[in-house]
Amino acid sequence: MHKLLVFFVLVLVNSHINSQECNITFKGKITDFHDNSSIVGASVHILNSKKYTSSNFDGEFEFKNLCTGKITIEIKHISCETKRVVVNLTEDTFKAITLEHHEEELNEIVVTTETKNEKTSIEQTLKKEVITTFSDKNLGDALNTISGVSSLNTGNSIVKPMIHGLHSSRLLIINNNVRMFDQEWGDEHAPNIDINAFDRIDVVKGANTLKYGSDAVGGAIITKLRKYALIDSIFGSTTTSLNSNGFGGNINTELIKSYQSGYYFRFQASLKKFGDFKAPDYNLTNTGIESINASLRFGYNTYEKGFDAYYSFVNNKIGILRASHIGNVNDLVQAINSLEPVFIRDFSYNIDVPYQNINHHLLKVEAFKRFQNLGKLTVQYDMQLNRRQEFDLRRGNLRNRPVIDLQLFTASLQPDLEINSIDNFKINTGLLLRFQQNNPIVDIGASTLIPFYNKYEAGIYGIVNYTIDETSSLNAGIRYDYSRIEARKNYFQSDWSLYNYDVLFPEFDTGVVDGIELETRPKFTFNNISTSLGYEKKLNKDYAFLLNYGLAQRMPNPSELFSGGLHHSAARIEIGFLTIAKETANKFAISIEKNNENFGFSVSPYYKQINNFIQLIPTGLRTTIRGAFPIWEYNQIDARIFGVDFDVNKKISSKFKYTGNLSLLQGDNLTDDIPLIHMPSANFSNRITYYNEGFYKLKISLHQRTVLQQNRFPDYNFNTFNPTTQQQVFVDISSTPPAYNLFGINSSAEFHPFKKGSMLVEFNIDNLFNVSYRDNLNRLRYFADELGRNYNLKIKINY
Amino acid sequence: MKTIKLLAVLFISALAFTACSEDHDHDHDHDEELITTVIYTLTNTTNPNDIVVMEYDDPDGEDGSATPTITGGTLMANATYTGTIQLLNRTESPAEDVTIEVQAEGDEHEFFYSAVGANVTISKTDVDGDNNPLGIETSVSTGVASSGTLTVVLKHEPTKPNNGNPAAAGGTTDVEVTFNVTVQ
Structure with a gap:
C-alpha cells in the first residue's frame, strides 16, 4: 500500500517540477506486420517511467495524463520482435504500430524475464542466437560456452557435454521434455x-531436476521449443553456413504455421556435410561427417487444453580419425611418441572405416487440460528408437559389416499433475512408467559389447513450491524409482569363475554351455530415492541468492555392469562387473547473482560428495595373441568434486559490452587419496562485443578462451614389453597436454533486402591464430592436434 | 479422457511390438574375426624329418582372461629351414584357417619377423598381388648355437612397401606373438 502512496507522491512532485501540460492521452493499436491481425496482450512501457499497460482484445492500448514532450515506448510480445517507438506528444495522439515475428527475439525476451524451470533453480540458458551461431556444430560445442560446462570429445565431431566434470549416464538430456536414451553410456557416444x-x-x-529422473548426479540439459501465439501466421527461417575447415557446412530450414484457433504446425530440417578437417599442420584424415535431421511438430494450444505431437529423426555418419585406429599397446606407444598422426592422406569427403552410423527416432505425444480449482494435468507418451552401428577395419567378408550394432528401444508414459489452486503453493506430482529393450543385432560376426536386456522402470515424485513472500520462495521434492534389468549374456567359463560369479550369482547360470561360453541371465533390481531442496531470496531489484541441495542415486548402466572385451577403437580391454552397486550423490550449490545489463555477475560455488562413484580406470595389462592391451576396469570409490563458476557482464559504454567467465574445479578420489580421472582443468573466457543497433544491428565481438593444463591427474602410466625389440617401454597415458589459448571473432549484421523479413549475415573466425593444441578431455589427444583456423560464413533469412 | 485412452493404447501396443522380438535366443554373436592360434612350422631343407612346430594358442582370444599356451622351438645350428605360418580360429568347428583370408587380402597384410638373442635370420619368400613381401612363406637360416626370442607380427593395412620394421610400417596389429627359440 505504501508503495502506491510513494508512487503518487512522486507523480505529484514530478508534475509540480515540470510545469508542462500533462493531460494528453496517447492511444495506439498494435497489429501483426504480416496479416494486420490485432495483437492481444502485448506489453507497452513508456521508457524511463513507471507507466505500463497492455493491448486489449482489439490490439488497442491507452495512456492518459501524459505530459507534452518526447516519449519512447517499448512494445513487447511473446512471439514478436520487441519494438521501440519515439513519439513527440503535443496533443492527444493515436499511433498504429506493427510488430514482426522473430524467433530469436522471442527467446531473448523469454530469457530476460522470469522463465527458469523453477524459481529456485541454479541454471544457465543458451538463446536461439547462440544456437544459430553453432548451427553446424554440436550440442556439446554450444554448451561449452557456459561456465562449468565442458565436454568429453572423441575427435571434433563426437562431443559429449560435461557439467562439473560429470557426463554420460550422470547427465539427463531432456529433448523437448523427453529424456534421451541413445546409448549414452559410452564415452564415444555423443x-x-x-x-x-x-x-x-x-x-x-x-x-x-527431480521431475526428470532420480539420477541427475551431474545435472540436466533441457532443450526446448517455444509456444506460438494464437494468431494466424506463417513464418520461418533458413540458415546456410559455409566453413573453410572441412570444406563443408550446413543448411537448416524451419517453417511455422500458427492459427488463431490454437492449432500450429512446424517443420524443421537440416543437412550437414563436412570432409576431412584440418589441424594447423596436417589433415585429420577420415574425420568427415554427414548428418540428416528433421523434425515435425503439430499441436493445439489454448489456455484450457491442448496437445503437442513431436517427431524427430537424426542420422549421423561420423568418420573417426583413421590414425586413432590401433591394434595393441605397442601401436599406442608409437602413436603417443609420434608427433604427427601415423596416417595422413589428402583431403577427402570420403568417410571410411572407422566410422559410426547412428539413427535416432523420437516420437512424443503430450496432452494437457486445466481443471478449475485444481490445476493442470499433463499426460505424455514417448517412444525412442536408437540404432548405433560402428564400422571398423575388418578382414574378408566381414568388411562391410559393423563390429557394433545395437538397437535400443525406449517407451515411457508420464502423467503429471500441477496443482496451483492453493495460495502460495504450487505442487507438482507425477508418475513414470518406462520400458526399455536393448537388442544386439545378430550376424555382425563380432562378440556383443552390450548384451540383450529388458529394463522396467516405475517412478513417482512430488515437488512443492512455496512462495514465502514477495522476495523469497522455497522448493522441496522427493522421488522414488524402481528399476529392474533382466539381461542375457554369455560369459567365458573361465571369466565366470575368475570373477567369483559362480559363488556370488549361481542363480544367473542357466547351465547351458556354448563351446567355451556359459549362458547366463543376470537380473537386478534397484530402488532409488532422490530429493531436492531449493531456496531463492531476492535481495533487491537486481540481487538474488539461491541455495540448492540434492540427493541423487544412479543405478549402474549396462556398460558398467556388462562390458567385457576388447574395445577395438580404444585399444583397451574394458571390463564391467555384476557386483557394481548404485552410486549416491549429495550435491550442494549456492549462487549469488546480480542481474543487470550494466553490470551483472553470478558466483556459483558447488560441492558434490559421490559415494560409490563408478569410474573406469586402467588396472593392468593382458597379453593376448594380438599383443598386450591395457585392462580398464570399472570400480567404485568415494569421490568429491567441488568448484566455483563465475560469470560477469559489464556495459563499458553504450556500444561496448564485456562478458567473461571462469570455472574452477577439483575432483578427488577419496578412497585412494588421489585426483579423480578425466576432470576438466581451470578455464576462463573473455569477450568484448561492439554493438550498433542503428547501423544494421552490427555486432562484432572478439573472444578469447584459455584452458589451463590439468596438473591434478591420477598417474595410471605403466610399462609394457615390446617383444620385437625385447625392451620395456613406458606408456604415458596419463600426462596431460599443456595449457592453450584460443582467440576468435564473431560478427553479424542484419539487413532488410526484401519487403518482409530480414537477413542476418554472420562471419566468424575460430582459432584465429591457428594454434596447435591438444585437450586433456579429448580421447584422441594421443593421436592428433585439435582443429586449426576456420572461417565461417552464415546467412540466415527470416521470413 | 479420450487422449489418455489413446496414450494407453499406444503404450500397450509398443510393449507388444517389442515383445515379439523377445523370444529369439540368438542374441549372442561369435567373433568371426578371432584368431586363437598361430602355428609356425619350420622344415629343415636338408633333412625333411627335422620339423620344428612353434605354437601360440589363446583359446578365448583377446576378450577372455585365459592364459595363452606358448610352445617355442629348437633349431639346428648353421641350417636352413623353410617356414610356413598358419593362423587358426579354433572356436569354430572345424577350426577355420584364417591364413587363407590373409593370403587373399595380401596387399593389405604383412607379416614381420624379428629374432633377438638367437642367431636366426628370417626372410620372406612370398609376395602379394603387387609384388610386395607378404611373409606367409619364409626362409630361416640359423648361425652358431644361441638362444633368444622370435617375434611374429601381422599388420593390417601397413604401408607397403616398407623398410621391414613393423613399427615404421604403421597399420594395426592383428597378431603379435613371441616364441622362445634355441639354436643348437
Missing part, C-alpha cells in the same frame, strides 16, 4: 540431437 531443432537450451547445474 547425444543424438540436432541443435537446430530447438529454440532454447537450459543447463541445470543445481538440483531442480
Whole structure:
C-alpha cells in the first residue's frame, strides 16, 4: 500500500517540477506486420517511467495524463520482435504500430524475464542466437560456452557435454521434455540431437531436476521449443553456413504455421556435410561427417487444453580419425611418441572405416487440460528408437559389416499433475512408467559389447513450491524409482569363475554351455530415492541468492555392469562387473547473482560428495595373441568434486559490452587419496562485443578462451614389453597436454533486402591464430592436434 | 479422457511390438574375426624329418582372461629351414584357417619377423598381388648355437612397401606373438 502512496507522491512532485501540460492521452493499436491481425496482450512501457499497460482484445492500448514532450515506448510480445517507438506528444495522439515475428527475439525476451524451470533453480540458458551461431556444430560445442560446462570429445565431431566434470549416464538430456536414451553410456557416444531443432537450451547445474529422473548426479540439459501465439501466421527461417575447415557446412530450414484457433504446425530440417578437417599442420584424415535431421511438430494450444505431437529423426555418419585406429599397446606407444598422426592422406569427403552410423527416432505425444480449482494435468507418451552401428577395419567378408550394432528401444508414459489452486503453493506430482529393450543385432560376426536386456522402470515424485513472500520462495521434492534389468549374456567359463560369479550369482547360470561360453541371465533390481531442496531470496531489484541441495542415486548402466572385451577403437580391454552397486550423490550449490545489463555477475560455488562413484580406470595389462592391451576396469570409490563458476557482464559504454567467465574445479578420489580421472582443468573466457543497433544491428565481438593444463591427474602410466625389440617401454597415458589459448571473432549484421523479413549475415573466425593444441578431455589427444583456423560464413533469412 | 485412452493404447501396443522380438535366443554373436592360434612350422631343407612346430594358442582370444599356451622351438645350428605360418580360429568347428583370408587380402597384410638373442635370420619368400613381401612363406637360416626370442607380427593395412620394421610400417596389429627359440 505504501508503495502506491510513494508512487503518487512522486507523480505529484514530478508534475509540480515540470510545469508542462500533462493531460494528453496517447492511444495506439498494435497489429501483426504480416496479416494486420490485432495483437492481444502485448506489453507497452513508456521508457524511463513507471507507466505500463497492455493491448486489449482489439490490439488497442491507452495512456492518459501524459505530459507534452518526447516519449519512447517499448512494445513487447511473446512471439514478436520487441519494438521501440519515439513519439513527440503535443496533443492527444493515436499511433498504429506493427510488430514482426522473430524467433530469436522471442527467446531473448523469454530469457530476460522470469522463465527458469523453477524459481529456485541454479541454471544457465543458451538463446536461439547462440544456437544459430553453432548451427553446424554440436550440442556439446554450444554448451561449452557456459561456465562449468565442458565436454568429453572423441575427435571434433563426437562431443559429449560435461557439467562439473560429470557426463554420460550422470547427465539427463531432456529433448523437448523427453529424456534421451541413445546409448549414452559410452564415452564415444555423443547425444543424438540436432541443435537446430530447438529454440532454447537450459543447463541445470543445481538440483531442480527431480521431475526428470532420480539420477541427475551431474545435472540436466533441457532443450526446448517455444509456444506460438494464437494468431494466424506463417513464418520461418533458413540458415546456410559455409566453413573453410572441412570444406563443408550446413543448411537448416524451419517453417511455422500458427492459427488463431490454437492449432500450429512446424517443420524443421537440416543437412550437414563436412570432409576431412584440418589441424594447423596436417589433415585429420577420415574425420568427415554427414548428418540428416528433421523434425515435425503439430499441436493445439489454448489456455484450457491442448496437445503437442513431436517427431524427430537424426542420422549421423561420423568418420573417426583413421590414425586413432590401433591394434595393441605397442601401436599406442608409437602413436603417443609420434608427433604427427601415423596416417595422413589428402583431403577427402570420403568417410571410411572407422566410422559410426547412428539413427535416432523420437516420437512424443503430450496432452494437457486445466481443471478449475485444481490445476493442470499433463499426460505424455514417448517412444525412442536408437540404432548405433560402428564400422571398423575388418578382414574378408566381414568388411562391410559393423563390429557394433545395437538397437535400443525406449517407451515411457508420464502423467503429471500441477496443482496451483492453493495460495502460495504450487505442487507438482507425477508418475513414470518406462520400458526399455536393448537388442544386439545378430550376424555382425563380432562378440556383443552390450548384451540383450529388458529394463522396467516405475517412478513417482512430488515437488512443492512455496512462495514465502514477495522476495523469497522455497522448493522441496522427493522421488522414488524402481528399476529392474533382466539381461542375457554369455560369459567365458573361465571369466565366470575368475570373477567369483559362480559363488556370488549361481542363480544367473542357466547351465547351458556354448563351446567355451556359459549362458547366463543376470537380473537386478534397484530402488532409488532422490530429493531436492531449493531456496531463492531476492535481495533487491537486481540481487538474488539461491541455495540448492540434492540427493541423487544412479543405478549402474549396462556398460558398467556388462562390458567385457576388447574395445577395438580404444585399444583397451574394458571390463564391467555384476557386483557394481548404485552410486549416491549429495550435491550442494549456492549462487549469488546480480542481474543487470550494466553490470551483472553470478558466483556459483558447488560441492558434490559421490559415494560409490563408478569410474573406469586402467588396472593392468593382458597379453593376448594380438599383443598386450591395457585392462580398464570399472570400480567404485568415494569421490568429491567441488568448484566455483563465475560469470560477469559489464556495459563499458553504450556500444561496448564485456562478458567473461571462469570455472574452477577439483575432483578427488577419496578412497585412494588421489585426483579423480578425466576432470576438466581451470578455464576462463573473455569477450568484448561492439554493438550498433542503428547501423544494421552490427555486432562484432572478439573472444578469447584459455584452458589451463590439468596438473591434478591420477598417474595410471605403466610399462609394457615390446617383444620385437625385447625392451620395456613406458606408456604415458596419463600426462596431460599443456595449457592453450584460443582467440576468435564473431560478427553479424542484419539487413532488410526484401519487403518482409530480414537477413542476418554472420562471419566468424575460430582459432584465429591457428594454434596447435591438444585437450586433456579429448580421447584422441594421443593421436592428433585439435582443429586449426576456420572461417565461417552464415546467412540466415527470416521470413 | 479420450487422449489418455489413446496414450494407453499406444503404450500397450509398443510393449507388444517389442515383445515379439523377445523370444529369439540368438542374441549372442561369435567373433568371426578371432584368431586363437598361430602355428609356425619350420622344415629343415636338408633333412625333411627335422620339423620344428612353434605354437601360440589363446583359446578365448583377446576378450577372455585365459592364459595363452606358448610352445617355442629348437633349431639346428648353421641350417636352413623353410617356414610356413598358419593362423587358426579354433572356436569354430572345424577350426577355420584364417591364413587363407590373409593370403587373399595380401596387399593389405604383412607379416614381420624379428629374432633377438638367437642367431636366426628370417626372410620372406612370398609376395602379394603387387609384388610386395607378404611373409606367409619364409626362409630361416640359423648361425652358431644361441638362444633368444622370435617375434611374429601381422599388420593390417601397413604401408607397403616398407623398410621391414613393423613399427615404421604403421597399420594395426592383428597378431603379435613371441616364441622362445634355441639354436643348437
